[in-house]
Amino acid sequence: MKLKSALFGTTYHFRDVKEVLAKANEEKSGDQLAGIAAADAKERMAAKLVLADLTLADIRNHPLLPPETDEVSRVIEQSVNEKMYAEIRNWTVAELREYLLRQETGESDIRRISRGLTSEMVAACAKLMSNLDLIQAASKIEVRxxxxxxxxxxxxxxxxxxxxxxxxxxxxxxxxxxxxxxxxxxxxxxxxxxxxxxxxxxxxxxxxxxxxxxxxxxxxxxxxxxxxxxxxxxxxxxxxxxxxxxxxxxxxxxxxxxxxxxxxxxxxxxxxxxxxxxxxxxxxxxxxxxxxxxxxxxxxxxxxxxxxxxxxxxxxxxxxxxxxxxxxxxxxxxxxxxxxxxxxxxxxxxxxxxxxxxxxxxxxxxxxxxxxxxxxxxxxxxxxxxxxxxxxxxxxxxxxxxxxxxxxxxxxxxxxxxxxxxxxxxxxxxxxxxxxxxxxxxxxxxxxxxxxx
Structure with a gap:
């Protein structure tokens, strides 16, 4: 799992998946208050580049809050459809984003793969999306x-x-x-x-x-x-x-x-x-x-x-x-x-x-x-x-x-x-x-x- 990226002559090293996710986030005053935000736009972009290449398995295998110590993590883990996860575990976060935005990907396709996703994978994908991406992908999904x-x-x-x-x-x-x-x-x-x-x-x-x-x-x-x-x-x-x-x-x-x-x-x-x-x-x-x-x-x-x-x-x-x-x-x-x-x-x-x-x-x-x-x-x-x-x-x-x-x-x-x-x-x-x-x-x-x- 690669946790560093070179950008404009500077190599950015990230400690773990938690830090990558935090610093890849769009600017939020709450993250700044918590002391976990990217220092500037360059570090944010470097974190996004690292996040894009992480696989869904990387994210699941490195839990931010282990299920052994947090019941929300346990609920999320127990909800994963293991058969569906096995099909997509080697996708990168970038590939998940591209799949959701692809014109031929329909609502039933998204509903199917969603059963294999953890909440952290979903958040990772959102961090790589523009506002228009978020609108386009969500508009495909019908939940009655x-x-x-x-x-x-x-x-x-x-x-x-x-x-x-x-x-x-x-x-x-x-x-x-x-x-x-x-x-x-x-x-x-x-x-x-x-x-x-x-x-x-x-x-x-x-x-x-x-x-x-x-x-x-x-x-x-x-x-x-x-x-x-x-x-x-x-x-x-x-x-x-x-x-x-x-x-x-x-x-x-x-x-x-x-x-x-x-x-x-x-x-x-x-x-x-x-x-x-x-x-x-x-x-x-x-x-x-x-x-x-x-x-x-x-x-x-x-x-x-x-x-x-x-x-x-x-x-x-x-x-x-x-x-x-x-x-x-x-x-x-x-x-x-x-x-x-x-x-x-x-x-x-x-x-x-x-x-x-x-x-x-x-x-x-x-x-x-x-x-x-x-x-x-x-x-x-x-x-x-x-x-x-x-x-x-x-x-x-x-x-x-x-x-x-x-x-x-x-x-x-x-x-x-x-x-x-x-x-x-x-x-x-x-x-x-x-x-x-x-x-x-x-x-x-x-x-x-x-x-x-």
């Missing part, structure tokens, strides 16, 4: 999932209605939700981030959203994004939850900082399948985001892109209905500006899709980051072109509870109209019955929340 309805079809852009409220006011939540529905948003999920992480609050919100769904016969799913233990308690008390939610990290230590481990996720999985109200078979909602492991001092010297790919390797075990990266939420310590946020959004979407996950993206930023709403518009268009399964919708693109900027309900409606995309088929049929949509376009009634009052 079903809870109460099916999403993920090519030509479909679903939306999560995120009607958060700073005091968990049911009336406030409903007011925002009615606006979302009036724009045709909510087919991915009606998902509320609660202020109060209690079983009682979670149960109340789930019951109220279920009542809205039943009254208006809305074909969708509900979820309250509290800690998984709180949701489990609420479900055991009879709360009607279609999906169960949890944020994930890419290391065992990172997940412990979230208060979870694989045993707890297994317990929640059994509970939601036994007592949840979703039809299934896909009944999980996971969120991720580059940088969370560094925040918890649980990154083990691994770069944030590779750690993000490992989140998806863990999520894959539970066959989720939806996954999304909250791409710009953590702040400029990890993604400094709009250029880094846009890159991260495209990386995360590609890496999740290559691991056969139903990827959405929260196209977002915080107010202390060097980014603005125009940057988010740009990323949303790029992701829609890449075939993202769903985007997040909040009232006026401003989440008044989480205090960050995302995409609005009408932004998602605009993307559908502009790029000739549609809501999920069952949801679109409901919109037609309500008079909100006709022939794939919103009617003059759209945007009027009083339809539901």
């Amino acid at each position: 999932t079903h809870c109460n309805i099916t999403i993920g079809q090519k030509g479909v852009l679903a939306g999560r209605a995120q009607p958060n409220h700073p005091t968990d006011s049911i009336q406030g939540i409903k007011a925002s939700l009615f606006e979302a529905l009036s724009y045709g948003i909510g087919d991915a999920v009606i998902g509320i981030n609660p202020v109060i992480d209690s079983a009682e609050s979670v149960r109340n919100i789930l019951q109220e959203t279920k009542e809205v769904m039943a009254k208006w016969q809305i074909p969708t799913q509900n979820c309250v994004l509290a800690h998984v233990k709180t949701q489990m308690k609420a479900i055991r008390q009879g709360a009607p939850a279609d999906l169960v939610f949890q944020s994930l990290a890419g290391t065992e230590a990172g997940n412990k900082a979230f208060g979870i481990d694989v045993a707890l996720l297994d317990e929640a999985d059994e509970l939601i399948r036994r007592e949840g109200t979703g039809t299934g078979p896909n009944v999980w909602y996971f969120e991720t985001g580059q940088g969370s492991e560094l925040s918890a001092e649980a990154h083990h010297g691994i770069d944030q892109v590779t750690l993000e790919a490992r989140c998806y390797g863990l999520a894959r075990k539970y066959k989720p209905f939806i996954v999304n990266t909250v791409v710009g939420f953590i702040g400029p310590e990890y993604l400094y500006d709009s250029k880094q946020v846009i890159r991260a959004g495209l990386e995360d979407h590609f890496m999740g899709k290559l691991q056969q996950l139903p990827m959405g993206v929260d196209v977002c930023y915080t107010n202390h980051m060097k980014a603005d709403q125009n940057d988010m518009d740009n990323l949303a268009v790029l992701l829609a072109a890449a075939g993202v399964n769903y985007l997040i919708g909040v009232a006026m693109a401003d989440d008044c509870m989480l205090n960050y900027q995302s995409t609005s309900y009408h932004d998602i409606a605009t993307l559908r109209e502009m790029l000739q995309l549609r809501p999920a088929p069952e949801f679109e049929r409901w919109l037609v019955r309500m008079g909100i949509m006709e022939n794939g376009k919103l009617t003059p009634l759209a945007g009027d929340p009083t339809l539901f009052m």
